[in-house]
Amino acid sequence: MKKNNKEVTIYDIARELEVSPATVSRALQDHHSIGKKTTKAVKKLAQKLGYHPNTVASSLRRNRTNTIGVIVPMIHRPFIASLISGIEETVSKKGYNVIISQTYDVYEKEVINARTLYSSRVAGLIFSLSMETSNYEHFHSFLHKNIPLVSIDRIAEEIDTDRVIIDNYAAGFKATEHLISMGCTRIAHFGGAQHRNIYDGRQRGYIDALKSHNLPIDEDLIVHNKLSMEEGQKSTEHLLGLAEPPDGIFSANDSAAVGAIQYAKAKGIRIPQELSIVGFNDDPISSIIEPSLTTISHPAFDMGKIAAQQVLKNREHTDIVQSQTIVLKTELIQRASSLKNGAAVKK
Numbered sequence: 001m002k003k004n005n006k007e008v009t010i011y012d013i014a015r016e017l018e019v020s021p022a023t024v025s026r027a028l029q030d031h032h033s034i035g036k037k038t039t040k041a042v043k044k045l046a047q048k049l050g051y052h053p054n055t056v057a058s059s060l061r062r063n064r065t066n067t068i069g070v071i072v073p074m075i076h077r078p079f080i081a082s083l084i085s086g087i088e089e090t091v092s093k094k095g096y097n098v099i100i101s102q103t104y105d106v107y108e109k110e111v112i113n114a115r116t117l118y119s120s121r122v123a124g125l126i127f128s129l130s131m132e133t134s135n136y137e138h139f140h141s142f143l144h145k146n147i148p149l150v151s152i153d154r155i156a157e158e159i160d161t162d163r164v165i166i167d168n169y170a171a172g173f174k175a176t177e178h179l180i181s182m183g184c185t186r187i188a189h190f191g192g193a194q195h196r197n198i199y200d201g202r203q204r205g206y207i208d209a210l211k212s213h214n215l216p217i218d219e220d221l222i223v224h225n226k227l228s229m230e231e232g233q234k235s236t237e238h239l240l241g242l243a244e245p246p247d248g249i250f251s252a253n254d255s256a257a258v259g260a261i262q263y264a265k266a267k268g269i270r271i272p273q274e275l276s277i278v279g280f281n282d283d284p285i286s287s288i289i290e291p292s293l294t295t296i297s298h299p300a301f302d303m304g305k306i307a308a309q310q311v312l313k314n315r316e317h318t319d320i321v322q323s324q325t326i327v328l329k330t331e332l333i334q335r336a337s338s339l340k341n342g343a344a345v346k347k
Contacts, residue, residue, distance in 0.1 A: 008051040017041060068311055069117035070100045071110060071127035073154070078283045079300045080128075083152065086304025087126060094312055096123065107132035114138040124148040124311035126304075129156060131193050131226075148314035150307045154196050162310040163325040164303050168198050171296045171330045172205025175250045175278045178294070178332055180213050182276050182340055184248030188221040188239050190232060190256045202252045202280065221246055225256065232259020240267065240275075247275060248338075254279035254286045254295055261289055261337060272340040282333055291336035299328050 010024040017024070019038065027034045027042035034042075068091050072080045088098050099122065101113040110130045117125060118141050125142055129151070136159050142149050149161040157163075179187050189206045192199035203222070210217055220242060225231035232255065239246055240263075251257035257279030264275050271277060271291055279286055279295040286293035306326055 008046075008049045010051075012049065013042060013045050013051060016045060065121045065123055066095055067097045067099055067120065067122050068308065069120070069122035069125040069127075070098055071113050071117070071125070072100070072102055073105045073128060073130055075100065075102050079153075079281050079298055082300035083128070083304040086301040086306075087308045088304075090305045090308035091312065096312070103130040105131040107135070111138045114142075118142060118145075118147075122147065124150070124315050126150045126152055126307045126311060127156075128152050129154040129196065131196065134195060148311045150310045150314075152303055152307045154198055157197065160323050162307075162314065162323070164307045164310070164328070165197070165325065166298060166303070166328050166330050168201025169205040169208075171280070172202035172250070172252075173209045174205070174330070174332050175202075175280065175296055176206045176209035177213070178334070179248040179250060179276055179278060179338060180209065180215070182248070182272065182338055184246075184276055185215060186218070186221065186244060186246045187215070187248040187250060188223065188246035190227060190235055190249065190251040190253075190260070191222060191224045192227050192252050194224065199252050206250055227251070227253045227256045229255045229259040229262070232256030233263040234259075236260040236263040240264070240269070249275065249277045251277070251279050254281045254283040254293060257293055257295070257337075258285055258289050261291070261293065272336065272338050276338040276340060278338050286333075287335070289337075294335045294338035295333050297331045297333055299330070303328060 010021045014021045014024045023034060023038065024042050027039040028046065030039060068087070070084060070087060072083065074080060084100060091098060099117060099120065101117065103110040103113060107130055110133055115138060124147060136156050139149060139156065139159055143159065150164060151161045152164045155163045155165055176187060187210065189203060191203045194200050194203065207217055221239065223235045223239065225235055232251065235256065236259065249257070249260050251260060257277050260277050261271060264271055269275050277293065279293045281298045282295045286295045310324070
């Protein structure tokens with residue numbers, strides 16, 4: 001027998017039961033105006049015929065969905081994965097779903113993703129900016145329609161949104177001061193794109209920590225790259241080739257810091273005796289690499305959870321002005337890559 005692939009509609013159910021489509025629609029929603037006998041008959045036939053409500057069409061009629069949009073740079077990064085977990089766990093408890101899109105750090109991709117999510121009638125949007133983004137017009141349509149926006153980690157300071165961040169300046173200061181406490185006097189820094197708030201804050205913290213301990217700011221020791229493992233290796237090769245190489249490196253993420261460890265070890269440089277290294281994020285690789293990497297914790301799950309709470313709060317209370325910035329604390333996780341001269345891990 002040939003299978004019928006035609007989608008069952010409320011009109012099919014109405015025709016077979018000889019009632020109006022409106023009666024079927026109300027019965028499926030347990031509307032009080034429909035008798036229990038009719039409601040039971042409608043639901044029984046709907047199940048028999050394999051009827052499924054068209055939630056997309058319903059959402060378009062109501063001009064909203066129970067879906068939260070999420071735009072992130074790259075899903076495979078441990079920080080982003082934890083961030084998404086915090087968002088998904090929080091919104092699912094309130095009956096919302098999540099649509100996740102990634103930009104691969106490309107501005108044009110971010111614009112396309114934002115427009116797609118807007119057209120999908122998302123109930124709110126949580127986003128972390130791509131490395132390239134400097135124009136924010138693609139978010140204006142959400143603001144015009146009072147769709148809650150929350151920027152997270154890599155935030156948009158130029159538009160009125162709620163923001164969830166860490167104190168990147170304090171974290172950069174803390175990481176650099178730790179290297180100074182280990183006896184380092186020529187500390188290099190791997191920084192990302194300085195128009196992004198997170199990398200700017202970490203570098204400012206690094207510079208001010210050096211100043212507070214009367215150490216010179218050497219521009220030759222500040223390297224900006226894409227912060228990949230490969231870039232960390234190349235940057236370390238460059239730094240160690242200087243006439244006065246560094247005795248410490250503070251990297252704005254763990255990937256580049258791991259690259260630094262790999263290159264230094266390959267060249268026979270002892271870590272941390274000759275070169276102390278600190279990363280950022282506490283990615284899983286930081287505890288696997290040998291020696292294990294001192295790093296800054298980045299509370300990604302909690303950031304995602306709080307961002308989701310802000311979206312839902314603003315969704316339910318439309319009179320709230322979106323301009324709140326929530327700042328989470330970080331911790332220095334001390335491991336073998338920086339602890340020289342018999343230093344012990346602080347509890």
